[in-house]
Amino acid sequence: MTQHRSARAAVFSAGSWGTAVAKILADAGTDVIVHARRSEIADAINTQHRNPGYFPDIALPAALTATTDPAAALSGADFLVLSIPAQTLRTNLAAWVPQIGPGTVIVSLMKGVEQGSHVRASQIITELTGVSADRVAVLSGPNLAREIMDGQPAAATVACPDEDAARRFQQACHTSYFRPYTSTDVIGCELGGAVKNVIALAVGIASGMQLGDNAAAVLITRGLAETTRLAVAMGAHAETLAGLAGLGDLVATCSSPLSRNRAFGTHLGKGLSVEEATAATRQTTEGVKSAEALLALAHAHDVEMPITAVITALLTGKVTLDQATAALMQRPPRPER
Numbered sequence: 001m002t003q004h005r006s007a008r009a010a011v012f013s014a015g016s017w018g019t020a021v022a023k024i025l026a027d028a029g030t031d032v033i034v035h036a037r038r039s040e041i042a043d044a045i046n047t048q049h050r051n052p053g054y055f056p057d058i059a060l061p062a063a064l065t066a067t068t069d070p071a072a073a074l075s076g077a078d079f080l081v082l083s084i085p086a087q088t089l090r091t092n093l094a095a096w097v098p099q100i101g102p103g104t105v106i107v108s109l110m111k112g113v114e115q116g117s118h119v120r121a122s123q124i125i126t127e128l129t130g131v132s133a134d135r136v137a138v139l140s141g142p143n144l145a146r147e148i149m150d151g152q153p154a155a156a157t158v159a160c161p162d163e164d165a166a167r168r169f170q171q172a173c174h175t176s177y178f179r180p181y182t183s184t185d186v187i188g189c190e191l192g193g194a195v196k197n198v199i200a201l202a203v204g205i206a207s208g209m210q211l212g213d214n215a216a217a218v219l220i221t222r223g224l225a226e227t228t229r230l231a232v233a234m235g236a237h238a239e240t241l242a243g244l245a246g247l248g249d250l251v252a253t254c255s256s257p258l259s260r261n262r263a264f265g266t267h268l269g270k271g272l273s274v275e276e277a278t279a280a281t282r283q284t285t286e287g288v289k290s291a292e293a294l295l296a297l298a299h300a301h302d303v304e305m306p307i308t309a310v311i312t313a314l315l316t317g318k319v320t321l322d323q324a325t326a327a328l329m330q331r332p333p334r335p336e337r
Helices: 016-027 039-047 069-074 084-101 121-129 147-151 163-172 186-208 214-233 244-255 260-269 276-279 288-300 306-315 320-328
Strands: 008-012 031-035 065-067 079-082 103-108 134-139 152-159 180-182
Touching: 008 016, 008 069, 008 244, 016 031, 016 079, 016 147, 016 276, 031 069, 039 065, 039 134, 069 084, 079 084, 084 121, 084 288, 103 163, 103 180, 121 134, 121 186, 134 163, 134 186, 134 276, 152 163, 152 244, 163 180, 163 260, 186 214, 186 260, 186 288, 186 306, 186 320, 214 288, 214 306, 260 276, 260 288, 288 306, 306 320
Parallel strands: 008 031, 008 079, 031 065, 079 103, 103 134, 152 180
Antiparallel strands: 134 152
């Protein structure tokens, strides 16, 4: 009787979301090794089964291991799962390319658009590695890392042009508490994940200014509309933005105090400067980094994105907080669409 070996995944790196996805994969029966930049983190994962940098109170599966050696992590990997800031992807991935196996499927967890080039993570991956788009997948959805580490129920979309590759990763990360669905709409999933961070900044600002739940609901609803306009203009399917990677992720990120983008916006709404909010948040806030790039994409595709435009102007110091609020409320009335 032939025994099927477990899938093997290398997760780069050991941040909050990378750790959460590594736990999901291990709980699903996938062999997982985490690449950590710091030896003390790798040692703690291997000996204490905890990540002291992010979740010191949560025990990790004993089978989950870590290393600081990229080649050791990638040896025999069926999946390379990338969980690093979108703005550092190009530099980091370039160093890892020689160790990526010829059949490895690369899975992006990034939710941002690169500054300067205005390209999505999957595009950077195909450009640097030379692999076909069929070997690049995206995992996206309403996934707050802390809740997942606590074993609370969640779901996500695995998008890849190759449906078989999407199904294989779906199987590799399907647990009793984490339900993955599949899709072929990589563009829709990536843009849904990137723009929702900017909308969450806006909702956080409204919260910090105590503008009420009505204002938050308006921002979420109209934020979904402008996200969908951009995604469809770039070749995505509108129904993707009504699903987990669109509406689902938007609602979770805009509503939860666990969301770093909402928290950053709340600091701004309370009067902190961008620099002060950055210091207070202490983690990478992709919406701040990607807002200008997303607005540039909107201009390139002749798409109107008023919330993104106002948030970009606020982040770059072109308008004050009061001016930003007024700009959104004083837009001319028109049919809803």
